[in-house]
Amino acid sequence: MRAIRVHQPGGPDVLTAEDVPLPVPAAGQALIKVAAAGVNFIDTYFRTGLYQAPLPLTLGQEGAGTVERVGPGVTEVAPGDRVAFTGVPGCYAEHVVAPAARLVALPDALGFDDGAALMLQGMTAHYLATTTFRLAPGHACLVHAAAGGVGLLLVQIAKRKGARVIGTAGSEAKAALAREAGADHVIKYRSEDVVGEVRRLTDGRGVDVVYDGVGKATFDASLACVAPWGLLAMFGNASGAVPPFDLLRLQDNARFLARPRLGEHIASRSDLLWRAGELMEWAAAGQLTLRIHRRYALADAAVAHRDLESRATSGKLLLIP
Numbered sequence: 001m002r003a004i005r006v007h008q009p010g011g012p013d014v015l016t017a018e019d020v021p022l023p024v025p026a027a028g029q030a031l032i033k034v035a036a037a038g039v040n041f042i043d044t045y046f047r048t049g050l051y052q053a054p055l056p057l058t059l060g061q062e063g064a065g066t067v068e069r070v071g072p073g074v075t076e077v078a079p080g081d082r083v084a085f086t087g088v089p090g091c092y093a094e095h096v097v098a099p100a101a102r103l104v105a106l107p108d109a110l111g112f113d114d115g116a117a118l119m120l121q122g123m124t125a126h127y128l129a130t131t132t133f134r135l136a137p138g139h140a141c142l143v144h145a146a147a148g149g150v151g152l153l154l155v156q157i158a159k160r161k162g163a164r165v166i167g168t169a170g171s172e173a174k175a176a177l178a179r180e181a182g183a184d185h186v187i188k189y190r191s192e193d194v195v196g197e198v199r200r201l202t203d204g205r206g207v208d209v210v211y212d213g214v215g216k217a218t219f220d221a222s223l224a225c226v227a228p229w230g231l232l233a234m235f236g237n238a239s240g241a242v243p244p245f246d247l248l249r250l251q252d253n254a255r256f257l258a259r260p261r262l263g264e265h266i267a268s269r270s271d272l273l274w275r276a277g278e279l280m281e282w283a284a285a286g287q288l289t290l291r292i293h294r295r296y297a298l299a300d301a302a303v304a305h306r307d308l309e310s311r312a313t314s315g316k317l318l319l320i321p
Contacts (some may be wrong), residue, residue: 215239
């Protein structure tokens with residue numbers, strides 16, 4: 001089978017398409033024919049070496065496809081089942097082996113592209129809005145990169161929870177997408193002062209929670225936007241990791257800081273099925289819109305990474321084996 005491999009850390013050019021042996025499912029595992037694989041910033045972290053993993057490495061954490069074979073003891077799925085998954089390494093490939101307990105049934109109303117677009121970014125948005133900070137009517141939140149993959153979903157979920165949503169975007173075209181998703185206000189960070197605008201829009205108070213997946217480039221502004229007793233949730237490093245800082249900076253306005261990860265929020269199968277189930281139910285009913293920015297051939301993974309890192313994309317990027 002074909003797979004996208006990394007033999008040494010580096011830029012998108014280190015991604016190579018290679019023939020590798022077809023994996024065989026062991027006890028508790030299933031072999032899946034991948035129909036679509038999600039492209040996410042976490043993949044770039046493994047490619048560059050920001051996140052460490054043994055090399056050579058097949059990239060990818062998320063996808064959807066059809067179960068072809070199961071190993072001994074598998075009861076969760078059967079051959080022929082349509083499934084979606086995340087937290088499964090090696091999804092940039094024609095086939096992948098996954099723990100059966102990590103697979104979620106894909107409803108008939110959703111296609112493979114929908115499943116691959118929903119799992120990682122959708123459940124990230126879900127835990128941010130329901131667990132990291134439990135949004136409710138009366139809350140105000142700031143969503144950085146509101147037209148990105150997580151951002152567009154988080155804006156929609158935040159509005160479902162009754163929150164007031166302020167987003168940031170780099171262009172008027174992206175701002176329009178964020179407003180279409182439900183954002184009440186969108187700040188164009190290249191031409192407007194994010195902190196000043198947030199303060200103006202909240203009568204000087206700030207927001208109850210800032211959702212920041214950008215990292216180094218936005219950290220200082222994000223911290224300045226948090227209201228008294230508010231929370232800054234740093235969930236990504238799209239611009240680089242936040243460097244060490246003085247914790248005394250948090251004492252102003254009694255701010256709280258969190259660095260959550262998806263893995264802990266879907267560690268149990270019950271939590272995985274709850275979060276994925278709600279998202280799939282909303283998407284199937286037309287209450288959650290999934291935006292696919294572009295589909296790429298598997299061999300064009302390097303192009304997808306360049307596009308993602310350019311910040312010129314909005315919505316989901318998919319590889320189609």
